[in-house]
Amino acid sequence: MSALKVLIVDDSLIAVKKLTLMLEGMGHQVVGTAGTGAKAVDAYRTSNPDLVTMDITMPDMNGVEATARIIGEFPAARIIMVTSHGQERMVIDSLDAGAKGYVLKPVRVEKLSDMIDKVMARTT
């Protein structure tokens, strides 16, 4: 797969660092990061990424709402929820909001890579 431009949305700096390492290890380019849901929408506008990894629990606006906002503005946005919420309801809500996939924490490189492949295969 060719290198993707990725936006990471997570309020945990450690999580951002880890995801960055994983994504760069796969050959992708992290074009932006955001620590809140509201910033995520702005960051999407400015970085125009191929893919977003989105945390669910964040201050101000949660990831499900941020996903809905981004999809509202950019219907073709590819968003993967990267979340510690294991509840199926949360996963379904995210997908209803327009997310294309999800990965539960702890994130493993293979799980993330598989999900990216799936999402890209479904949407390209």
Added chain:
Amino acid sequence: MTTAFPGGNPSDPGYWEVIFDVIPFPVYVADSTTFDIICANRAMLQRVSVRPGDKCYAAIYQQPAPCTFCKMPELESGAACGANYLEFEHFNDLDDRWYQLRETMVAWFDGRRAKYSIAVDISALKEVQNALAEAHAELALKNRRLNGALASEQEVTLNQRNFLAMVSHEFRMPLSIIGGAAQLLEIYTNGKQEAGEEVAKIDRAVHRMSDLIDVCLADDRLTSAVAALQVRRTELAPLVEDICREKAELGGAERLRLTIGASAAAMADPAMLRVAISNLLDNALKYSPAGSGPVLVSLDGGPAEARIAVADHGPGIPADEVERVFEKFYRSPSATGTKGAGLGLYIVKQIVESHGGRVQVRPGSSIGSEFIITLPVDPEPAD
């Protein structure tokens, strides 16, 4: 409200160290106002290097500011209404582990308000829970996709039916006009043979077209009927006898011979089964030349299966067409002398299979072809 440190003597600073160090889970105490770490137990120090005076968010969670998930404000407000602890699950991005945290607001021995936090590693439990939740979510999503597929399939079916009904209706009208005009033309021919033959051709073509519309609609109705099969225990001998009697009345008794070996009953929709058996008999009569001997019908019941066979005196079915004759709209290239839409045997197969049975053809029979319906027997009800 804050509570005194449990079981300890607030004036003895060494007492808490002993208590905390025997706890096998990581424990730390932090000032609720300044976030300064006051102390940490042995289990905590084995995981992360913290010193008194370090900021808890920086030393433990490597955050530049108080953590977004910090429960200190909540604990303070909880303490105000009488609850001095919170229990919650937390995923630690630093070590990729799940913890159950119990955080309690206490009055520290030196008078400061402090929070002490005990962390129990529940990663193994969460792994199972997450796997389960993931499986549930996958299942829910698959279910949703299937429902979507089912809905669109139902829509397609409905559209097909509507189309079929519309086309049938639209075709019948001009056909009846052509048929009516042909009848008039026949009168105008005044007995002229050549003209009469041409008019007869039109008439036959109109009938063929009309029959074709009938079978198409019958197939559509079959789909609904099979879906709403009304099965009940049905004695097969009286049913087969009745069908043979009906056919004999129309085609001549000498053209059919029925042999009943053993009686049997099956769970069946008698009306639908009648359609299937009648179809086989009609075919057998149609393909057996006049004077070729009776069509042989037989019923045999075994312990598990009942067998209804219909053997004709027709040309037989080539071996390479044995599988294909039951296909929808299939007509044998050799069946040029008889009319049909290629739906009869397809309908037979659909009905028989909806009863849990099967239908086969034996092409190599010495007298013609032999069609055999096999149905599961419904055992005698125990009294």
